[in-house]
Amino acid sequence: MKIISYNINGIRSASTKNLFGWLQATNADMVCFQELKAQPDQIPEIIALVENLGYHHYWYPAQKKGYSGVAILTKIKPIHVEYGCGEEWIDAEGRIIRADFEDFSLMSVYMPSGSSGEDRQQKKFEFLDFFQPYISNLKTQYPNLIVSGDYNICHTEIDIHNPKSNAKSSGFLPEERAWIDLFIKNGFIDTFRHFNKDPHHYTWWSFRFGARSKNLGWRIDYQMATKEMEDRLKNVRILPDAVHSDHCPVLLELK
Template identity: 80%
Template sequence: MKIISYNVNGIRAASTKNFFGWLQATDADMVCLQEVKALPSQIPEIIALIEQLGYHHYWFPAEKKGYSGVAILSKIKPNLVEFGCGEEWIDKEGRILRADFDDFSLMSLYMPSGSSGDERQVKKYEFMRFFDVYIGELRKEIPHLIVSGDYNICHTAIDIHNPKSNANSSGFLPEEREWMQLFLDNGFIDTFRHFNKDPHHYTWWSYRAGSRGKNLGWRIDYHLATRPMESRLKNVRILPDAIHSDHCPVLLEME
C-alpha cells in the first residue's frame, strides 16, 4: 500500500503543473492533501479527473475562500469519514480530516503556521495543546492511526538547512520542537526517520533566493504512525523531484 502526503499549496495551481499526470504515475492507494484552497464546487474538472483515476474523495475546506483546507483521496472506500475535530476555530480553518478503514485510520493534518506574526503563533500553540488531548483520546478508540500532513515544525537540527540562523524562526522554536518530541515519545513513530537518519532531506523550500535549487529547505511534512503500526511500515521516501508546490510529497509504503 502506498500513501502520499502532499501540501499542494492550491489544488488548482498544482493541477496546471501536471499534478494529476504525476499522481497517476505514482499509483498511490491513498493521498492526504493539505492547503487545497478550494471548495469541491469550485473545481468540477479536477473532481472529474480524481474520479477518473479511481479515487473516492473527501474534502474539508476552510470557510475562508482560497485558504487552508484538507482532503483525502482513496482507492479503498473508507468505512467512516470524520470531518473536523469539533473545535470550532480549527474546523473553520479546515485542518483535520480522518478516514477509517478496516484495520487502521488515516488523518490528513494541516497545522497552523506562526510565521505571519505573534497572533498566529499563539493560535499555533493553542492548536498544539488541543491536538495533544484530541489525539490522546482518539488513540483510545483507534490504536492503529497514521497522522499525515504538514506539521509546520522541524523536529531536529538535521531537519532544517541552517539551524543556527533559524533558531528564533517559527517552525523551529524550542517550544515547537519540544512539543514534537513529546508527541513522538507519547507513542508515535516519525516514519521517515525510522528508515533514514541522514541530514539534508527536506519537504519545503522558500520561493526566495533559489532555495529549492540549492536545497536550502525544511522538513515539516510527516507521516507519523502509532507504534502498533510499526510492523507494517516498509519504506518512506521524500520526493523532491515532484514540483507542483513549494512543498514536495512524502511517500509511505506499508503492508
Template identity: 80%
Template sequence: MKIITYNVNGIRSASTKNFFGWLQSTDADMVCLQEVKAMPEQIPEIIALIESLGYHHYWFCAEKKGYSGVALLTKIKPLHVEYGCGEEWIDKEGRILRADFEDFSLMSVYLPSGSSGDERQAKKYVFMDFFEQYITNLRLTHPNLIISGDYNICHSAIDIHNPKSNAKSSGFLPEERAWMDLLVGSGLTDTFRHFNKDPHHYTWWSYRAGSRAKNLGWRIDYHLTTPPMLERLKNVRILPDAIHSDHCPVLLELESKT
C-alpha cells in the same frame, strides 16, 4: 499499500503543473492533501479527473475561500469519514480530516503557521495543545493511526538547512520542537526518521533566493504512526523531484495486513 502526503499549496495551481499526471504515475492507494485552497463545487473539472483515476474523495474546507483546507483521496472506500475535530475555530480553518478503514485510520492534518506574527504563533500553540490531547484520546478508540500532513515544524537540527540562523524562526522554536518530542515520546513514530537518519532531506523550500535549487529547505511534512502500525512500515521516501508546490510529497509504503 502506498500513502502520499502532500501540501499542494492550491490544488488548482498544482493541477496546471501536471499534478494529476504525476499522481497517476505514483499508483498511490491513498493521498492526504493539505492547503487545497478550493471547495469541490469550485473545481468540477478537477473532481472529474480525480474520479477518473479511481479515487473516492473527501474534502474539509476552510470557511474562508482560497484558504487552507484538507482532502483525502483513496481507492479503498472508507468505513467512516470524520470531518474536523469538534473545535470550532480549528474546523472553520479546515485542518483535520480522518478516514477509518478496516485495519487503520488515516488523517490529513494541516497545522497553522506562525510565521505571519505573534497572534498566529499563539494560535499555533493553542492548536498544538489541543491536538496532542485530541490524539491521546483518539488513540483509545482508534489505536491504529497514521497522522499525515504538514506540521509546520522541524523537529531536529538535522531537519533544517541552517538551524543556527533559524533558532528563533517560527517552525523551529524550542517550544515547537519540544512538542514534537512529546508526540514521539508518547509512542508516535516519525516514519521517515525510522528509515533514514541522514541530513539534507527536506519537504519545503522558500520561493526566495533559489532555495530549492540549493536545497536550503525544511522538513515539516510527516507521516506519524502509532505503535501498532510499526510492524507494517515498509519504506518512507521524500520525493523532491515532484515540483507542483513549494512543498514536495512524502511517500509511505505499508505491508499488507496478514
C-alpha cells in the same frame, strides 16, 4: 499499500503543473492533501480527474475561500469519514479530516503556521495544546492511526538547512520542537526517521533566493504512525522531484 501526503499549496495551481498526471504515475492507494485553497464546488474539473483515477474523495475546505483546507483521496472506500475535530475555530479553517478503514485510520492534517506574526503564532500554540490530548484520546479508540500532513515544525537540527540562524524562527522554536518530542513519546513513530537518519532531506523550500535548487529547506511534512503499526512500515521516501508546490510529497509504503 502506498500513501502519499502532500501540501499542494493550492490545488488549482498544482493541477496546472500536471499534478494528476504525476499522481496517476505514482499509483498511490491513498493521498492526503493539505492547503487546498479551494472548495469542491469551485473545482468540478479537478473532481472529475480524481474520479477518473479511481479515487473516492473527501474534502474539508476552510470556510474562508482560497485558504487552507484538507482532503483524502482513496481507492479503498472508508468505513467512516470524520470531518473536523469538534474545535470550532480549527474546523472553520479546514485543518483535519480522518478516514477509518478496517485495519487502520488515516488523518490528513494541516497545522497552522506562525510565520506571519505573533497572533498566528499564538493560534499555532493553541492548536498544538489542543491536538496533543485530542490525538492521545483518539488513538485509544483507533490504535492503528497514521497522522499525515504539514506539521509546520522542524523537529531536529538535521531537519533544517541552517539551525543556528533559524533558532528563533517559527517552525523551529524550542517549544515547537519539544512538542514533537512529546508527540513521539506519546506513542508515535516519525516514519521517515525510522528508515533514514541522514541530514539534508527536506519537504519545503522558500520560493526566494533559489532555495530549492540549493536544497536550503525544512522538513516540516510528516507521516506519523502509532507504534502499533511499526511492523507494517515498509519504506518512506521524500520525493523532492515533484515540483507542483513549494512543498514536496512524502510517500509511505505499508506491508
